[in-house]
Amino acid sequence: MMDHNNSDATEDLSKAERRRQRIIQTLMSGSSAAIRDLAEALGVSLMTVHRDLAALEKEGLVRRLRGSVSAEKSLLFESSYNYRSRKSGDEKRRLAQAAASRLEPGNAVIIDDSTTSYHLCDYLPEIAPLTVITNAAPILERLRHVPEIDLISTGGRYHPGYNGYFGANCEKAIRSYHVDVAILSTTTIRGLSLYTPDEIVVRAKQAMMQVARRRFLLADSTKFQFSALNYVAEITDFDLVLLTGEVPPPVLEQLQAARVNFELV
Incomplete structure (x- = not known):
């Protein structure tokens, strides 16, 4: 009971x-x-x-x-x-595990700086060999000694709030690659649009989306509860949207109507 x-x-x-x-x-x-x-x-x-x-x-x-x-x-x-x-740790791990299960050995993957994406580190060694490109300092630190992961840093200027690297040099480096999959999270989702508070983060995410053959979005239910200033992309720009938590039914209905390829994990 x-x-x-x-x-x-x-x-x-x-x-x-x-x-x-x-x-x-x-x-x-x-x-x-x-x-x-x-x-x-x-x-x-x-x-x-x-x-x-x-x-x-x-x-x-x-x-x-x-x-x-x-x-x-x-x-x-x-x-x-x-x-x-520290927030929504179990949900973030479920999202990361679901994203990792869609990867294959030999893939080149670009991963953003989000705390959700960080949990991919728990699962990527099992899929190696992989090429991993990221601007996230915690991912670089975690994967730097993992065998058969070819780890590439985007470089750029370090930002302590996001614990990652951003700016013109970061974006230029990202655009020099072509990858199989981009895995991103977002601050908020309003309607079918993604937003984040900081435009330097916007530019890095948009560059990652541009160089990827497939794009995965990871989002827990809290992403539908807030607003933020800077537009990133449409949720329909992603090939797969992985969701977790108590996502409101009207949100799911809107995603279905827009023919978004999403899964609850």
């Missing part, structure tokens, strides 16, 4: 995490926000927002001061990758 108290507590925690992710995304696109405005945007009480901000402050992500909340860019960026990497 299900313990309803535990179920309610899990649901409450999930709602809190979603709110906190949305707060982080808001602050990453601006220097500060009024706490009252955050409460209104989130549709919750001031007390609830203050609890969320207290938790984020403890994580070292935000700073409260006289009715507003701010995040020093360096502080937020240095902490945000670690924060994101």
